[in-house]
Structures are given as structure tokens and as C-alpha cells.
Amino acid sequence: MSVFVKVHDWLDERFGWNELLAPLRKKTVPLHRLSYWYFLGGITLFLFVIQVLTGILLLLYYRPGANEAFESVQHIMTKVKFGWLIRSIHSWSANLMVFTAFAHMFSVAFLKAYRKPRELTWVSGMILLFLVLGFGFSGYLLPWNTLAFFATKVGTEITGQVPVIGRPIMIFLRGGEEVTGATLTRFFGFHVAVLPGLATMLIGLHILLVQRFGISVPPRLEAEWKTKPAALREMKFFPNFALRELMAWYVALGVLGALAAIFPWDLGVKADPFVAAPAGIKPEWYFLFMFQTLKLIPSKVWFMDGEVLGVLAFGAAGAVWLLLPFIDGGRARKWVNALAVLALTYIVGMTIYGHFAH
Amino acid sequence: MATLHINIPASWARRWLLAIVAGLLFAGLAHAQTKNTCLDCHSVLTDNLGVTEEKFNQDIHAQKGLTCASCHGGDATSDDPEVSMGKKAGFKGKISRAQIPQLCGSCHSDPAYMRKYNPSLRTDQLSQYHTSIHGKRLASGDTKVAVCVDCHSVHDIRLPSDPRSTVYPVNVASTCARCHADAERMKEYKIPTNQFAEYKTSVHHEALTVRGDLSAPNCTTCHGNHGATPPGASSVANVCSTCHVFQAQLFETSPHKAAFASAGMPGCVTCHSNHAILHPTDSLIGTNDKAVCAQCHTDGDPGFLAANKMRDQLAQLAAAIDNADQILSQAERSGMEVSQAKLDLVQARDTLTKARVSIHSVNVERVQQDIKPGLAAAAKNYEAGKEALKERNYRRFGLGLSLIAIAIMLIGLKLYLKQIESGQESQAT
């Protein structure tokens, strides 16, 4: 241990971080029945780091471009040593990250952790959630297989339905009128440069805000602890909570390895724009609830086109959800609770429905 | 015609306008057909005197500018029936069946005349017809046999390349069947009428109608069209061999050729049938009930033994390929990439196809020449499949090791935490 202490002191003399990190030593995590939910944010961060690392490794072999993308992924899966592992981990971790991001968001919503003064933490987190969905959508196209090609076609088509701004956005996303190799190049740029840059900045902000204001406690518990300070239970972040978080990360790593080895991600068939879309094209599971909703809306509602109405409705719902902390407060809280339950049930229900529907 | 309310002062301008309009009208009419007044009445008559303009417009002859008078004589330009159907105009009326071939041949056998319309069209149909069974019987007075219009239709004759034509390759068999599948009609000729029904079960019919392969044989491919005659027993194999070259060559050099000839049995048809040519499976060779060899060969004779051996050879190769395919599919399902091996298996399948041809030599060594490389290829791919499964197991083993490492780490962390926290507790108290 003395070696570590020596190295630690040497570095501290040159970085001067003992002073900076001192507040972190005092950071605590509130302990109560629902404390387990606090792990989710860290797990999402861990999965993001995994994505960055495996993503950088994949970048060493992947070639964007309609005539090379599929072959390069095939090369990674078959010829590069452990390429199958890196790629499968990347794909599985992506899906797990979307799941944990949603779970983290819902747990924050139910635990009311977005209350003042943490509104901006919520907003930055919501934007991060949208970025994660963007990562998923852009990354899905990169192997350039049939499923991805048509899922992108349908997805960008739906974006084009938004009135006024929809079409320009669609053309911007597609890099043209149709989904072509230009779309692939563009999505690649979003996926490896634009989105990571934005995400890193927002994650930095998000974590900074969490450190600044500490970990929130559900309102009723907060009130209770104010009246009875003795009842307050908390745990030190370093080392107690951090070590537990580390355990959760190791479990996540094991799960990822198992998924990658037992259910390697498949290649599919190379995309051919001139072949008709295979029957039953569906987007990835995290878009299913929106997709299924749009399928169920009748083609005309009053005077509005059904699909446009659906897209606008989701846009409005997203906007409301983004501004939740500003809407919630006082009597509105009961409604917000009900809304959160409704949203969760709807998303889960529609996802399951969409999975089993044709 | 719409009235033109144009205030043209000069009367000459009006006259010019009328002339132009009239000219256009005439041009339009002339462009459509040459004048054919026959249809004015006959398009509204019924039964066999009725030919509608719609029907006649489909006819290739009408489209080339011919009229009713081109075949029936008379004057198609006159509105007066006395003139148009008069003797002076050479009106022939209904053409008798016996005269039809000659009538059609009067143009279609004249190269100088046909050259004006399509220089590459054959002009020997009539002379071929005279050699056919239909032609010969017609010459001896039987008017029930087929003449030109029975196959090509009349008044709406389409090009054979037109999918709606009665002699479009896909439609030929149904056209022949109109008579040849009619038991009543064929009774006096004492020929069977099950050919069409049998043909419909054949691979050739499937190739034509389902796969759309126009090169597949229909009735006329083997029997001829204008010179339609059944090929004789000794020559039917020549017909088959125009497409099935290898099987025919192998048969020629096999002991079956002499044996079949001396028994008066036709090659090819004896085993494969003439009309009901079903898709041959490996069970067609051998000595059990579905196989054809036992029809002649008895237990113990060399042919019997050879048949069984060849059956076994095919079965062995088919099984080897199947095994390799199964293990490769299993590897693929577990996430391994085996596209190269699957491609190589295609080569093995090719050898099986070749072996199924070489059995026509009825020579076990000859068949073995094709079987051997196939077995080698199948074995190689089976090995590739095993390798892929080995790789899969290696991955799972590696996974197991990593999970053990992670488990150790987790246990260590848990214990460490317990240690720290009990230490912190005792510090606090």
C-alpha cells in the first residue's frame, strides 16, 4: 500500500487534486428502501464508456460507404481476432444502455428527483436520452444490411411527416431525397463525431450537477428527515457506494460477455436498394412503441393525416416530458404521478404489442 | 363533329379548313385499316357468320393490311353485297376444310410474297403439313383432322410469340388437347387420349407454366408442329437427346442400347415415360418397388447388382452432403460465420447432379468418378462445420473463464466492503 501512497502523493504535488477532490470525500448517498435505483445512472455511464471503447476499436476496421460497410463488418465478424466479441458487445451494450437510460429516467421521475434545484439535471438527462436514441438510430444503419436499410427508410420517412419542418429535416438526415450511401456516410459522421461530442459535454454537465447538488431523496422522506434528523441514514460515496457500484459494473460486464458469446449479433444480408422491402419491417425495439402507435392510428383523424397527428403527438409528449420539472409542483404533482405511470405502461405495453404483431 | 364558331370572313379560308379536316379524317381511317366493308354487316351477324371488328383487329393479317377478301375473295371496298360477294369479284364464300391448307399455303408457301412482310419467316409449313398424319389423312378424305385454323384460330390469328396466341409455347399443349384429349372424337382413330393429362404432371409442363422457361418442350417440340407425327420407338431417344445430350451419349455406349433395341423398347421412354415425365428422384434407380430397374432385372443378375450399387452410391453422396449441410447450419445458428463452407458445398451438390446423369451409363465405375470428388468435398465441409462448432465451444469456454474471474472479483469486493464497513462501524462506536 505504501507504493500507492507514494505515487498518489507524487501526483498530487503535480496536479494538486487533493484539494479539488476533498468535497467528493464528503459525498454521501441517502439510504432508504428505494436506494437501489441509484445504481442505474452509474450503470448507464459504464455502458456508455464500454460503447466508446468498443466503438473506437471497431473504428480501426470499419469502413463507411455503401460498397464497403457490410463487407468490413463481415471482415470484423469473421477474420479479425475477437472481432465477433467486440462487435457483439457493442451491439448488446447499445441495447442495454437504451434500457438502463429509460429505467434511470423513469426512476428519477418516480422518485421526484427532478424537483428544484435539480431541474436542469433533468433537462440535460432528457436531452441525453434523446441523444442515446439518436446513437441507436444512426448506429443501426452502419452495417448496411437489409433490415437496417429499410428501418432507416421508414424511420426517416416518418420524420418527414412533420408539417413544415419535417421534409427539410428528412433531407438533412438522409443526405438527399432517398436513403443512399450518402445517408450512410452522414449517419457515420453523426454516430462517431457529432453525437459523442454532444453526449460527452452533456454527461460532464449532468455529473457535475449531480455532484454539486448531491443525490436527491424522495419528498416524503425528505420531509420526515427534516423533522427527525436522527432517522437520516446515509452511506459514504467513497468507498462504500463506489465499491457497490463497481460490483454492479462487473456484473454488467459479465452479462455483456455472456450475451456476446452465446448470442452473437448477426450480419444479415447486404442492403440492396432495388429489392422490395421484406415483409414485416420493424424498427429496433426501443422505437417499437412509437411505430406500433402510428400503425394503429387511422389514416385520417378529422381533417388531419393520421400519421402526422401521431408524430406531432409524440413530439408534444416529448416536449412535456422534457419540461416536467417546470410543470410539476404543488397540486400538479398527483397528475404528474399518474402521467408517469401512464407513460410507462403505454411504452411497455406498446413495445410488447409491437413485438408480437405482424 | 364539333361545330367551329370561327368568324372567318373569306370563304376560301373556310373551304381550306374543310379540306384539311376531311383529309385528316381520311388519313385517320386509312391509317387504321384498308377499307373493309364486309365487317359492316358481318360484325352484327351472329353464329358462324359473325366476325366483330374487335376480333378481326387482333388478327395479324388485318394489322398488315389484308381484308376479308384476301382469303374469301370478293370486293371489300364495295358497299353493295351483290358486288362485294359476287362471282365477278371472285367471292369464294366459306372455305371448305379440305381447301384450307392450300388457301393458307397460297401466300405462306410463296417466298417472294412473304418476303414483303417478313423475309425470315419460314415458307415450308404446307409441305411439312403434307408429311404429317393430319395432312396425309386430309388428303385421303378425312376432314375431321386438324387443319391450319384448328391450331392457329381464324379471324383473330396472333403471332406465335404473342402470349395470347393459341400456339404460344405455353398454350400449345391445350390447343392439341382440344382434339387429342377428347375421347369421343379420338374413338375412331383408336389412339389414347390421356397424353395431355399425363403431360400436365410432367416437369416439362411445370418448366413452361410455372418457371416460364419457354425453351421447355411442349407437344410440338417432340412431335413437330406442321409435320406433326409421333416419333417412332427407335427414334424417340433422338428427340430427347437434342436437350439431354449427356444422358443420351452415356446411354449410347451402355449395354442398355443393344438390349433395348433387341427388345424393341425405346430408349429414354422405357424408364421415364413419354408424356408423364416426372421429376426423377433417386428412388427411380435400384430394385425396390418405386424403381424401374426391377422391371427387367432379376435378383442376382449383374444388372440387378449394378442398380443397387448405383442407388447406394447416390444415397451415400446425398447423405454426406446433407450431414455437412446440417452441421454447417447448426454452426451458423450458433452465430458462427460459415459462408465459405456453404459455398463449397454447392460444388459438392454439383457433383451429385453430375452423378445422377452418369448413372445412365449403368457403369458403377463411371458413376464412382463423379461420386468420389463429391464425397471429398462433402467431407471437407463437414470438417469445416466441426471446426466452426469447436470455435464456438472455445468461445464459451473463454466466456466461462472470464465469468469465473468476474465472480472472484465480485466475491472479493463484497468481502472487502464487509471488512471496511465493520471497521467503520467500530470506529464510529
Place this chain on the structure above:
Amino acid sequence: MAPTDQGITQPNGPASAPVRRRRFVEALLGSGFVLSAVAFFYPVLRFLIPPAESDMGSGSVVAARVGELKPNSGKVFRFGSRPGLLVRTAGGEYRAMSATCTHLACTVQYRDDTREVWCACHNGKYDINGRNVSGPPPRPLEAFEVQVRGDEIFVRRRQES
């Protein structure tokens, strides 16, 4: 952050139970960390080292090397997931086409005696441009583009202009 060491009563005496437990936990942590780090870094390091076939080809495949094919001969090579045929004509030119017969998908070959592409299954024949000239094949063989670069012969799909 060091754990409390109330367990040690005598500095030079035998280690007591709490110390043993502590050392065991440290050993566990150490080995666990090293093992999981190896399990993590071993695949990553192997991944970083480029494989033998480093170039997967930008849609083009090396069909043969210059000098490998004599004039008036052919070679079947792998093109994607299907076979391809590379022919060197008597005049020395290279031609490449799909080797999957358009009749019933057997693999075709080049015949140097008749100087045409031939399918052994049902005697289908194509010319050296892939056009179906005789026998059952209903369609020509898809023609590919040939490029000679250095001493390698590359074949790729025809690019639309």
C-alpha cells in the same frame, strides 16, 4: 481509507484471524482484478493486431495473379458468396462473369477445346461474354469488370455510371 488494524495484538507474533481474513480478501481482490483485467485485455490486444487477410476488398476480389492463367484457360474463384469464372482468352484478354448457370444453378466452366463457357449439368453453352448461346440456359451470365493492378487481377461488379 485503510481498514482499521485493531486485529494485530503483537507486531511479531503469529497473525490472528482478522489479519488472515484481511490478507485473504486482498488476495481475492488482487487475483480477481488481474484475472478480469486479463479477460478484458487479451481479446482487445488480439483484436488490435491485424489479421492475415487485412484487406477485405472494396467490393472487388483478387481472382488470380498475373501469369497464373495461360491463354485459353479459365478459373473458378469465389466472388462474395457465389462462384465466379475468370477466363483468359486465346488472345490474352481477361473476362470475368458469374459462374452460376442461369438454368439450374450448376457451376459452369471454361472449355478450351470449344472456346466457350459450358455447363456440365445439361450442356448449356455461353460465349466468352456470358451470353447464352445454346442449351437450356434462359439468360446470360452476369458479366463482371476485370482490372489488372500490379500483378493481381481484380474482379468486381459492373458499376453503374
